[in-house]
Amino acid sequence: MDTTRLYDPHGTKLAAYRRAIIRRVLVTTLALAILSLYIMPLVYALVTSLKTPEQVSEPRAPIVPSERVTYDYQGDTYDVYNVPTEDGMQEWALVDPGRRCSGFIDINNPHAGLIEWEGNWRGLEPVRELSFYWSNYPDAWNRIDFPRLLGNTLQYAFITMIGTLVSSSLAAYGFARFNFPFKNVLFFIMISTILLPPAVTLVPTYAFFVKSLGWGGTWWPVIVPHLFGNAYNIFLLRQYFLTIPRELEEAAYIDGANPLQTFVRVILPQSVPVLTAVALFHFFFAWNDFFAPLIYLAGNRAENPISVGLSEFRSFYQINVPLILTAAIISMLVPLMIFFLAQRYFIQGIVVTGVDK
């Protein structure tokens, strides 16, 4: 036991300890407050996706998903209201609405028969109970035709993921290990392409793909440019390859392997984490890619990816807020799931590209 720790005649250590606790509470509370504001729209979307459109447009409705309580009386269904009476607030079903005077049935005592109540029933608060309107989910899933959008998006994501992994890792290995004329200039040019506005290359590329090759309305012009490596990916992979000890490759050379064989047999197996990170980045990029599919698929709705499909869905169902939000939630399930499963690789990749530059 450390006796100097226990000996604290003036209480200074106790005070310091208390100060640390207060700081913890303050900092954590602040973080909680900011976090709840930051993710409030997500909570809102989840809650609203379980509501009926009717509840959203009703200004006095509670914020939790709920449904009007109804009461079956003598073969008919009636809405139940909170009615102020001499005995306090009562839950009565409105059977015979009138402007000045309405007939109600006490749902707790229906045998008492019709009760006359003086006043305008329109001013009464309807009784609601917690109720989740799950059918938004199958409804949105079918109307947006999610399986087709998902299929198109996944096909695009996987083809280009393989293409960019192969071409980017080859180029990264070239920059990481070999000396060739103008290497530094070429590397600088490659990094500068990150800062190049895509618009400046877009018009001739578009004219070439659509007019010369007749690829309008197909996925080809969206896919092909991704098969030639991407500056971010090349940079990230190069940084990683630089950390692999050269001895491993030299052993392979002694065994008579050429550089390409060495790359495939030695470097790639050593680089699974960074290849995973690049694959993930590309997946999220492809899932979000909007501009290229928008201009090249132009109007060919059967080929839409999830991004364009969702934005079209919005213009069709603008009035039905819960349905739109449900579709938005469905569209983020796959990326969020992948992120939570693989966040370690992903986060490392972001940090390397950002800090090492």
Next chain:
Amino acid sequence: MSTKLHELSRSHAQRRALKRMGGRERRDALWGLFFITPWIMGFLAFYLMPMVSSLGFSLFDFTLSAPEDARFIGLDNWQRMLFDDPNTWHSMKVSLGFLAISLPTMLIFGLLLAILLNAKHLVGRNLFRTLFYAPTMVPLIAAILIWESVLNPSTGWVNRLISLSGFEATGINGLRWLDDPSLVYFAYTFISLWGIGNAILINLAGLQNIPTELYEAAAIDGAGWIRQLRKITLPMMSPIIFYNLVLGLVLQLQYFIVPWVLTEGTGYPQGSTSFFMVYFYKQAFTFQNMGYGATLAWLMFVVTLIITLVLFASARFWVFYGGGRED
């Protein structure tokens, strides 16, 4: 394409350079060129050639639907864009105006949140980091749809929350985020703030690289939190702030998707969302006006280049490369 590549690898200077090398060096160089070939091909086909042709296109009156009517018009497109077309400068002003609001907000928020998430007094740091990152994983279109309805003047939670404080935000004179030209950039900035997860992570990594001795020494000298922030954190973080600034600037100048999804390019309200890229899209792809579209694209390129160069030139006055991390 292959002839182009051939020319490149056998350019005069290169041939001389290769000749000077010994056998082993030469083999090394050839393998290097072999490995970067895919990128070189992509660079020539999708960057260099289109960029140059884009400049060429800008000298033509060229509509994609009638390519046979294309004719050389010299600098007429440039004249029209710079002097006769009020939409050019209006949309450029919109893009730069939005940038002036959104980019500083994103940078400051990204840094402050990273400092908070790096605080040693924060309980449950890893959970907080994951949760603050989660909105960045929400696909952009989904985020737009969510923000559009959470900002709804009467039913959205933002105005309802503000109303709790006593300010009547939901009424007729309330905050009409997406319908009011003076509020719409703030609404768009909220959407942008949902995408700062990567900047937060990079900032966090940077903060963790600052030697703690600096803070300890400052604390002994009696420097408070604000002083430590100004004298240690900001200078040490300046290379990373610079990186986030340059990348953010280039990305935000390309701003297109949010106004396109929310207004379908109408510029509603009152032209305040006719961003430059929206105007470019309409000219190039809606009207298929390739010549004028290419001219607008080149203007965007020149403006981006100038701003980037100014930033790089300014870097030596405020970016501090004393950390020894730069290679």
